[in-house]
Amino acid sequence: MKTVTVLTSLLLFGASAVSAAPVTERQVQKPTEFDITNFSANTQPHGDGAFISFNLAVPGTSTSTQCGYSDSSSISALPSVPMRPCDDPAVEWQFRQDPSVPGTEGRYRIVVTYAYGEGNARVAGFHEWPATDFPLESFGSTVETFYRGQPDFVIDNLS
Numbered sequence: 001m002k003t004v005t006v007l008t009s010l011l012l013f014g015a016s017a018v019s020a021a022p023v024t025e026r027q028v029q030k031p032t033e034f035d036i037t038n039f040s041a042n043t044q045p046h047g048d049g050a051f052i053s054f055n056l057a058v059p060g061t062s063t064s065t066q067c068g069y070s071d072s073s074s075i076s077a078l079p080s081v082p083m084r085p086c087d088d089p090a091v092e093w094q095f096r097q098d099p100s101v102p103g104t105e106g107r108y109r110i111v112v113t114y115a116y117g118e119g120n121a122r123v124a125g126f127h128e129w130p131a132t133d134f135p136l137e138s139f140g141s142t143v144e145t146f147y148r149g150q151p152d153f154v155i156d157n158l159s
Contacts, residue, residue: 028117031058033156034125036112041095041147043074045139050074052095056086058114065091076136076143083113090115097131105131112155125155 039054053068065088069081080096092113098106108131113124133149 028121029060030121030158031061031114031116031123032158033154034058034112034114034158035152035154036127037152039147039149039151039153041078041134041145043076043078043144043146045144046142048072048075050078050145052078052081056091056093056112058091058116061116063088063090063114063116067091067093069095076145078108078134078145083111097134100131107131108134123158125158127153127155 035057037055037057041050041052043050049070049072051068051070053066055064055066057064065086067086069084071079073079078095078097081094083092083094085092094111095109097108100106108129109126111124111126113122115122129147129149134145134147136143137146
């Protein structure tokens with residue numbers, strides 16, 4: 001009987017010691033890149049409106065989301081899009097054309113942020129294009145902007 005009492009005491013003491021130990025969370029690694037696919041941007045031929053869309057994946061995570069914007073007010077120039085969430089709200093993005101300098105058109109830029117891990121951990125990166133990747137194309141009585149660059153690219157300047 002003494003053996004049962006001693007074993008029971010040890011098991012109970014051991015269980016309480018284990019339950020009193022703090023739980024440590026697994027460290028989430030900071031992402032090193034965003035993979036962008038199917039990037040598309042254009043204004044609406046013979047109408048008002050603009051569309052920007054792309055897919056984003058964060059390698060090494062389960063994060064894969066679609067991001068998009070549309071309006072019915074842009075005429076022939078792509079609009080500046082303020083920071084907005086993708087379908088996965090942990091990913092946000094913005095788009096704009098930088099101001100031009102004399103003799104050139106401003107570059108286009110997309111900025112992407114991603115909230116990861118616990119707390120307020122966030123990483124951001126950007127991609128730039130020359131204005132020549134967004135030519136104005138004639139549609140008879142109207143001109144519209146179309147993205148003609150590579151639809152898939154990597155953002156690897158995350159900080």
